[in-house]
Amino acid sequence: MKLYMSPGSGNAYKVRLLLEMLKVPYEKYNLDTKNKEHKQAPFLAINPRGQMPALEDDGRKFWDSTACLVYVARKHGEGKWLPTDAAGEAEIQQWLALSNNECHYGLQWARNVKLNMKQGSLDEYQGYGTKGLEILEARLKGNDWLALGRPTIADRECYPYVAVSPEGGFDLAKYPAVQAWMKRIEALPGWIKKQ
Amino acid sequence: MKLYMSPGSGNAYKVRLLLEMLKVPYEKYNLDTKNKEHKQAPFLAINPRGQMPALEDDGRKFWDSTACLVYVARKHGEGKWLPTDAAGEAEIQQWLALSNNECHYGLQWARNVKLNMKQGSLDEYQGYGTKGLEILEARLKGNDWLALGRPTIADRECYPYVAVSPEGGFDLAKYPAVQAWMKRIEALPGWIKKQ
Numbered sequence: 001m002k003l004y005m006s007p008g009s010g011n012a013y014k015v016r017l018l019l020e021m022l023k024v025p026y027e028k029y030n031l032d033t034k035n036k037e038h039k040q041a042p043f044l045a046i047n048p049r050g051q052m053p054a055l056e057d058d059g060r061k062f063w064d065s066t067a068c069l070v071y072v073a074r075k076h077g078e079g080k081w082l083p084t085d086a087a088g089e090a091e092i093q094q095w096l097a098l099s100n101n102e103c104h105y106g107l108q109w110a111r112n113v114k115l116n117m118k119q120g121s122l123d124e125y126q127g128y129g130t131k132g133l134e135i136l137e138a139r140l141k142g143n144d145w146l147a148l149g150r151p152t153i154a155d156r157e158c159y160p161y162v163a164v165s166p167e168g169g170f171d172l173a174k175y176p177a178v179q180a181w182m183k184r185i186e187a188l189p190g191w192i193k194k195q
Numbered sequence: 196m197k198l199y200m201s202p203g204s205g206n207a208y209k210v211r212l213l214l215e216m217l218k219v220p221y222e223k224y225n226l227d228t229k230n231k232e233h234k235q236a237p238f239l240a241i242n243p244r245g246q247m248p249a250l251e252d253d254g255r256k257f258w259d260s261t262a263c264l265v266y267v268a269r270k271h272g273e274g275k276w277l278p279t280d281a282a283g284e285a286e287i288q289q290w291l292a293l294s295n296n297e298c299h300y301g302l303q304w305a306r307n308v309k310l311n312m313k314q315g316s317l318d319e320y321q322g323y324g325t326k327g328l329e330i331l332e333a334r335l336k337g338n339d340w341l342a343l344g345r346p347t348i349a350d351r352e353c354y355p356y357v358a359v360s361p362e363g364g365f366d367l368a369k370y371p372a373v374q375a376w377m378k379r380i381e382a383l384p385g386w387i388k389k390q
Contacts, residue, residue, distance in 0.1 A: 048330045048334075049326075066292050067286075067288035071284070074280070086265075086267075086269035087253075087257075090257045091257070091262075093259065093266075094257065094262040097262060105300055124315070131244075135244065
């Protein structure tokens with residue numbers, strides 16, 4: 001399995017975390033983002049979005065971090081990280097959606113504005129991100145994990161952008177259940193730091 | 196099965212389309228959006244986001260349109276609309292991601308700005324939506340369907356916001372393969388108009 005990534009990509013980090021935790025051997029391909037390798041034809045043929053991560057395995061290629069997580073979890077996770085029953089999978093999909101919406105377009109975009117990587121309305125992004133943190137806090141007040149009472153790709157998907165959200169101006173001290181959940185994730189076997 | 200929706204919600208329409216196509220009996224619950232019923236405590240207990248759709252079945256409740264689609268497809272679709280093999284599910288998940296990113300935050304947000312339902316940068320949203328349409332066009336030039344060579348929830352998820360994208364200032368005449376794909380979807384048994 002070959003992972004197209006960059007050390008700084010939070011979306012690639014989601015996939016690396018799962019690969020490490022499942023002890024799946026994989027080759028890292030670090031894209032030369034400074035020279036915009038991810039925007040050039042050879043990589044665009046793998047991922048038309050021109051973003052990280054992408055995954056290559058058995059001659060198949062996949063783009064989008066959620067799709068990569070689903071692939072790895074389904075192939076190597078024995079159903080533990082992503083079940084196939086309707087209710088279990090839908091429960092997990094809810095949190096993948098929260099990650100792809102409130103986390104990405106709230107937490108991450110606020111951070112990108114603060115770090116001068118993007119223009120846009122900081123107020124709007126912080127408001128949307130705050131809504132995401134409030135929903136996570138409410139869920140985690142009575143639950144150790146986001147779905148199914150155990151670690152799943154739901155946690156893996158939401159964690160990275162929550163972890164760096166203070167750089168977007170979010171105060172995690174207001175969300176004690178989220179903080180405790182982050183510590184539980186960081187204590188899982190195979191957990192690695194982003195860089 | 197009970198679907199919390201409004202007739203105008205494109206996200207609820209995605210789920211209605213699949214329920215109708217699979218001939219799954221369901222009860223419609225039309226939220227009183229004029230009086231903000233979807234932002235009040237009883238509905239927030241079902242969906243903490245305060246958005247449509249949500250689904251209730253066998254005492255379980257699910258929010259988020261993708262999660263609802265996954266639930267219905269997994270429970271009633273016999274694997275046709277959402278397979279369980281790693282490569283097949285990941286292929287579909289790529290297009291669910293495109294819908295949740297380029298379609299939602301590009302096509303839909305541009306439309307919301309044009310219809311005075313939202314503030315923000317029309318240029319940014321139109322650029323992002325155009326990228327989504329270009330990726331769809333490239334994929335559909337050589338394929339009848341987005342994934343697996345057959346209709347799946349990938350098509351169901353992307354279709355609604357593409358269909359109304361002209362209201363966001365997008366010219367679908369530039370995307371003939373997308374237009375042909377829309378006609379194929381509209382010819383599927385059980386297809387219904389949004390309203």
